[in-house]
Amino acid sequence: MTLNSAPVDAHGHDHGHDAHVAAHAHGTLKSYLIGFGLSVVLTAIPFWLVMGDVLGNKQVTGLVIMAFAAVQIVVHMIYFLHMTTSAEEGWTMMALIFTIVMVVIALSGSLWVMYHLTTNMMPAHDMIRR
Amino acid sequence: MSVAVATPQAAEPVFHVVDEHAHPEGASTMLGFWIYLMSDCLIFAILFATYGVLGGNYAAGPAPKDLFDLKLVALNTAMLLMSSITYGFAMLTMEKRHVGATQMWLAITGLFGLAFLSIELYEFHHMIHEGATPQRSAFLSSFFTLVGTHGLHVTFGIVWLVTLMTQVARSGLIEANRRRLMCLSMFWHFLDVVWIGVFTFVYLLGVLR
Numbered sequence: 362m363t364l365n366s367a368p369v370d371a372h373g374h375d376h377g378h379d380a381h382v383a384a385h386a387h388g389t390l391k392s393y394l395i396g397f398g399l400s401v402v403l404t405a406i407p408f409w410l411v412m413g414d415v416l417g418n419k420q421v422t423g424l425v426i427m428a429f430a431a432v433q434i435v436v437h438m439i440y441f442l443h444m445t446t447s448a449e450e451g452w453t454m455m456a457l458i459f460t461i462v463m464v465v466i467a468l469s470g471s472l473w474v475m476y477h478l479t480t481n482m483m484p485a486h487d488m489i490r491r
Numbered sequence: 492m493s494v495a496v497a498t499p500q501a502a503e504p505v506f507h508v509v510d511e512h513a514h515p516e517g518a519s520t521m522l523g524f525w526i527y528l529m530s531d532c533l534i535f536a537i538l539f540a541t542y543g544v545l546g547g548n549y550a551a552g553p554a555p556k557d558l559f560d561l562k563l564v565a566l567n568t569a570m571l572l573m574s575s576i577t578y579g580f581a582m583l584t585m586e587k588r589h590v591g592a593t594q595m596w597l598a599i600t601g602l603f604g605l606a607f608l609s610i611e612l613y614e615f616h617h618m619i620h621e622g623a624t625p626q627r628s629a630f631l632s633s634f635f636t637l638v639g640t641h642g643l644h645v646t647f648g649i650v651w652l653v654t655l656m657t658q659v660a661r662s663g664l665i666e667a668n669r670r671r672l673m674c675l676s677m678f679w680h681f682l683d684v685v686w687i688g689v690f691t692f693v694y695l696l697g698v699l700r
Contacts, residue, residue, distance in 0.1 A: 387583075387586060388579060388582070388583070393579035393580070393583070394576075396576075396579075397572070397575070397576040400572055400575075401572065404568055404569075404572065404687075404690075407691060407695055408561065408565050408568075408695070411561065411695045411698055412562075412565075419700075422699055423696055423699055426691055426695050426696070426699075427691060427692075427696075429691070430687050430691035430692075433687050434684055434687055437575075437680060437683060437684045437687065438684070441579065441680040441683070442677060442680050442681065442684070449521065449522045452522055453521075453522060456522075456525060456526050456529045457525075457529065459529070460529040460532050460533065463533055463536070464532065464533065464536040467533070467536050467537060467540050468539060468540050468543065471541075471543065471544055472540065472543050472544065475544040476544075
């Protein structure tokens with residue numbers, strides 16, 4: 362589905378590089394509902410796991426809910442933000458991949474370095490907690 | 492696109508793109524807006540990293556377990572998720588050029604957004620009332636900065652939404668307005684993606700800690 366509904370599109374067909382607003386895909390009612398259904402399930406399960414203490418192990422629960430968050434982010438990207446590898450000739454995907462690389466470096470780097478600083482230089486926060 | 496190269500017939504070779512094609516207004520808006528969103532994503536990444544580093548430093552103050560009410564957070568998450576699907580419906584009706592239905596779905600989206608903000612402000616008010624102010628500990632400073640920045644984004648999203656509803660009411664679903672609505676759509680869904688990170692890493696993992 363394109364923004365310029367059918368006849369207006371002639372120009373865009375001749376020039377593949379003219380990826381206009383038209384190239385930006387939209388969802389259909391079905392895809393929005395699938396995305397919504399998946400999101401509800403992927404949100405409800407982590408809340409249920411934590412609130413009901415279902416797994417009984419904090420570390421496992423933590424890892425599981427993080428996995429659910431990752432899957433849900435992908436679901437939102439596909440069904441709500443309509444990410445495809447071909448949108449805008451792949452430039453949106455390039456920008457996204459670049460951002461993900463930056464985010465991973467910033468997040469893992471900060472946590473890694475600061476965790477070591479904490480263990481090496483400061484009293485563990487458990488000692489001063491409450 | 493074709494580049495004319497020197498041929499026997501042509502007296503003067505031409506070394507530029509001969510058929511200069513038109514770039515219609517707004518042709519690159521969506522890509523540009525996406526790149527803005529990605530830069531916004533970096534802001535949130537840094538705030539998440541800050542929270543990740545400082546989130547355990549309670550300074551003998553309240554911990555997430557004492558402060559967070561997961562039922563409230565679940566309700567909040569539901570509000571934002573509902574607003575995402577109703578914005579999707581607004582986009583679908585926009586495609587069909589139904590001005591009235593589009594306006595209605597936009598209004599419903601705005602109301603869900605307002606509900607989200609109200610619940611969040613209630614939560615903040617409650618926390619501050621209990622003495623869990625941003626000044627209390629590094630954990631609370633980073634918490635209020637991260638969640639507050641997200642809330643501020645939602646606030647501006649609602650302002651933008653009302654602006655666009657006024658625009659649509661005045662000039663209908665013209666191409667410029669459709670483009671604007673598509674930008675806001677990306678912005679709105681992006682905020683929902685950030686919220687997934689917030690409720691998982693801040694609230695759920697905070698209560699687990």
